[in-house]
Amino acid sequence: MAAASGLSRGTVSRVINGERYVSAEARDSVMSAIAEVGYVPNTAARNLKTKRSHAIGLIVHEPHSLFLEDPNIGAILLGTNSVLSAADYQLVSLIVDSERDSDRVAEYLRGGFVDGVIIISARENDPIGRAVVAMGIPAAFVGHPPDIDGIAYVGIDNVQAAEAITTRLLHTGRRRVGMIASALDRDSGRDRVAGFRAALGDAFDPALVVDYPLYSYDSGVEGMRRLLDRAPDIDGVFAASDAIAAGAMDVLRAAGRSIPKDVGIVGFDDSAWALRCQPPLSTVRQPAGDLGRMAAQRVLDQLDGRESATGGTFLETVIAWRESA
Amino acid sequence: MAAASGLSRGTVSRVINGERYVSAEARDSVMSAIAEVGYVPNTAARNLKTKRSHAIGLIVHEPHSLFLEDPNIGAILLGTNSVLSAADYQLVSLIVDSERDSDRVAEYLRGGFVDGVIIISARENDPIGRAVVAMGIPAAFVGHPPDIDGIAYVGIDNVQAAEAITTRLLHTGRRRVGMIASALDRDSGRDRVAGFRAALGDAFDPALVVDYPLYSYDSGVEGMRRLLDRAPDIDGVFAASDAIAAGAMDVLRAAGRSIPKDVGIVGFDDSAWALRCQPPLSTVRQPAGDLGRMAAQRVLDQLDGRESATGGTFLETVIAWRESA
DNA sequence: AGACTTTCTGGGAACGTTCACACAATAAGC
DNA sequence: GCTTATTGTGTGAACGTTCCCAGAAAGTCT
Numbered sequence: 001m002a003a004a005s006g007l008s009r010g011t012v013s014r015v016i017n018g019e020r021y022v023s024a025e026a027r028d029s030v031m032s033a034i035a036e037v038g039y040v041p042n043t044a045a046r047n048l049k050t051k052r053s054h055a056i057g058l059i060v061h062e063p064h065s066l067f068l069e070d071p072n073i074g075a076i077l078l079g080t081n082s083v084l085s086a087a088d089y090q091l092v093s094l095i096v097d098s099e100r101d102s103d104r105v106a107e108y109l110r111g112g113f114v115d116g117v118i119i120i121s122a123r124e125n126d127p128i129g130r131a132v133v134a135m136g137i138p139a140a141f142v143g144h145p146p147d148i149d150g151i152a153y154v155g156i157d158n159v160q161a162a163e164a165i166t167t168r169l170l171h172t173g174r175r176r177v178g179m180i181a182s183a184l185d186r187d188s189g190r191d192r193v194a195g196f197r198a199a200l201g202d203a204f205d206p207a208l209v210v211d212y213p214l215y216s217y218d219s220g221v222e223g224m225r226r227l228l229d230r231a232p233d234i235d236g237v238f239a240a241s242d243a244i245a246a247g248a249m250d251v252l253r254a255a256g257r258s259i260p261k262d263v264g265i266v267g268f269d270d271s272a273w274a275l276r277c278q279p280p281l282s283t284v285r286q287p288a289g290d291l292g293r294m295a296a297q298r299v300l301d302q303l304d305g306r307e308s309a310t311g312g313t314f315l316e317t318v319i320a321w322r323e324s325a
Numbered sequence: 326m327a328a329a330s331g332l333s334r335g336t337v338s339r340v341i342n343g344e345r346y347v348s349a350e351a352r353d354s355v356m357s358a359i360a361e362v363g364y365v366p367n368t369a370a371r372n373l374k375t376k377r378s379h380a381i382g383l384i385v386h387e388p389h390s391l392f393l394e395d396p397n398i399g400a401i402l403l404g405t406n407s408v409l410s411a412a413d414y415q416l417v418s419l420i421v422d423s424e425r426d427s428d429r430v431a432e433y434l435r436g437g438f439v440d441g442v443i444i445i446s447a448r449e450n451d452p453i454g455r456a457v458v459a460m461g462i463p464a465a466f467v468g469h470p471p472d473i474d475g476i477a478y479v480g481i482d483n484v485q486a487a488e489a490i491t492t493r494l495l496h497t498g499r500r501r502v503g504m505i506a507s508a509l510d511r512d513s514g515r516d517r518v519a520g521f522r523a524a525l526g527d528a529f530d531p532a533l534v535v536d537y538p539l540y541s542y543d544s545g546v547e548g549m550r551r552l553l554d555r556a557p558d559i560d561g562v563f564a565a566s567d568a569i570a571a572g573a574m575d576v577l578r579a580a581g582r583s584i585p586k587d588v589g590i591v592g593f594d595d596s597a598w599a600l601r602c603q604p605p606l607s608t609v610r611q612p613a614g615d616l617g618r619m620a621a622q623r624v625l626d627q628l629d630g631r632e633s634a635t636g637g638t639f640l641e642t643v644i645a646w647r648e649s650a
Numbered sequence: 651a652g653a654c655t656t657t658c659t660g661g662g663a664a665c666g667t668t669c670a671c672a673c674a675a676t677a678a679g680c
Numbered sequence: 681g682c683t684t685a686t687t688g689t690g691t692g693a694a695c696g697t698t699c700c701c702a703g704a705a706a707g708t709c710t
Contacts, residue, residue: 656705673688673691
């Protein structure tokens with residue numbers, strides 16, 4: 001490249017990186033040489049020298065089924081991508097769905113392939129989460145893993161949101177209200193139960209809370225069956241996700257209950273499920289795209305040294321009130 | 326590292342890459358030195374020297390909405406990841422959702438960040454597809470872009486599958502059968518129409534085929550309205566995707582038609598939608614995970630020089646016959 | 651006019667590997 | 681006991697950048 005432009009490597013490098021102290025003519029001749037030869041800087045060499053890769057890893061640690069079902073993940077991905085792309089960083093998605101993957105990803109991170117990391121849906125005892133924190137790589141979590149402290153994270157106030165929607169459900173006159181909870185190994189899952197409990201106060205009945213590991217349709221089916229079994233007179237349900245709510249609604253319908261007349265039901269996420277339920281589902285709108293954008297921004301800020309690596313950022317949720325309750 | 330083990334760089338390199346001509350004791354002392362120092366080979370340096378990155382790019386070129394909705398994409402992603410992970414390659418997902426992304430991704434590819442590329446859902450005039458072919462990077466397409474030849478691709482036989490399911494729909498006694506088509510800028514979309522036409526033979530009526538750009542629920546809603554408008558006596562529908570079928574079914578229900586009594590409907594994909602429709606949807610099972618795995622394998626084969634870069638691989642589809650027709 | 655500052659350019663060194671080669675030691679073949 | 685393989689080890693060069701320093705040229709201040 002230096003040869004093609006007739007100038008030295010140093011000057012070429014300055015032009016490419018837009019540094020000061022380059023004359024207009026030098027810049028021009030380098031530019032035209034670049035265009036002519038179709039020159040592209042070699043990333044490996046640059047990374048080697050600068051110890052930067054200009055790539056950010058997004059670690060998705062989910063079992064197969066959920067990865068395909070959870071609409072939040074896709075939205076977070078796109079949000080993250082938009083911010084990083086604007087800052088000329090490349091998003092590298094790292095999927096972890098086995099122990100083997102877990103090791104390989106850790107290795108990958110140690111290898112300096114990425115400058116920063118975004119971790120979504122970390123749960124208790126997450127080895128990668130711990131590894132990242134231990135390595136001191138700039139990182140942001142989407143959702144706060146219960147057992148790791150001193151990290152940067154973004155999320156929503158699950159307690160407040162769950163309490164709010166449960167309260168509104170109660171205001172529709174429900175007396176026997178249950179909850180199908182999920183993912184109690186994460187803050188999101190636990191906090192939704194806490195909010196539910198807070199809203200019910202003295203009326204809270206632990207027997208009317210069932211829980212399942214996954215935020216899935218099938219969990220909703222199972223959970224609703226259990227609840228109907230325990231309390232045939234149930235007239236309100238808070239489902240910890242829209243997918244769960246969809247499963248629960250199908251069971252209620254099959255059991256001859258009319259929604260919302262006999263049983264009112266509310267969900268969480270405001271995903272594609274919510275609008276397509278019959279009737280449309282009342283739910284909490286979770287700003288998944290914004291969470292992704294914010295997480296990306298926090299990692300970029302750490303890279304620029306503009307921000308410390310700890311503390312949470314909370315985004316607002318809104319209740320979408322529809323016909324299901 | 327060489328210092329820590331007391332041996333030369335060359336020997337250390339041989340141990341790490343598992344080459345021949347290393348004595349047992351040398352191997353041992355290098356290994357224990359690695360463990361002690363927590364040594365990790367520097368990827369950038371290795372890439373620089375070997376001109377290999379051990380990463381494969383997966384280019385997803387979809388508008389926002391579809392990326393979130395299309396279950397095939399997630400399944401392809403996971404399938405690809407499993408094969409590459411087993412071969413110690415890292416999957417790097419590159420999301421293209423703007424012109425800007427398109428340029429950046431092309432740059433990224435040129436920069437030698439990946440050794441090979443998998444492109445899903447390429448359409449006509451796809452700039453990245455063309456760029457990849459022009460650069461001669463080992464690549465495999467999932468689905469065959471209509472206007473690029475001489476490439477490796479994997480897919481299903483859309484013509485045959487569409488013909489088969491339409492024929493079975495006809496065997497349920499339907500007389501006036503329409504189709505909601507989609508994505509006519511891709512082979513998949515065109516071929517499904519061709520199969521539909523072939524199954525109908527003389528009974529084919531162009532007025533009963535409507536088409537929309539996206540394989541989405543909304544396309545199904547729109548399309549079904551149009552079809553009902555044009556032919557109130559319609560009694561069979563072939564939807565080009567399950568999401569379209571779901572939209573169409575909701576419209577049919579709202580219009581007072583019973584499924585499958587008044588109208589029979591079939592879809593395509595066998596995605597999560599199919600089982601949760603009311604009634605469950607008859608559809609074509611598309612082996613999305615296998616497509617991902619196969620595409621990954623074909624890229625790896627090209628990297629090993631075991632395979633030429635052209636030709637298609639077709640995977641079998643199966644009809645899942647349920648209650649909707 | 652001399653001393654200092656600013657702008658610009660070139661070239662050596664380094665980043666951490668792998669590769670090709672040279673060479674030593676041992677084993678095998680006649 | 682000579683040549684010829686086989687196995688093992690060390691070393692210089694190279695990959696393509698960026699960074700640092702030296703120094704030239706031009707401008708600015710006493």
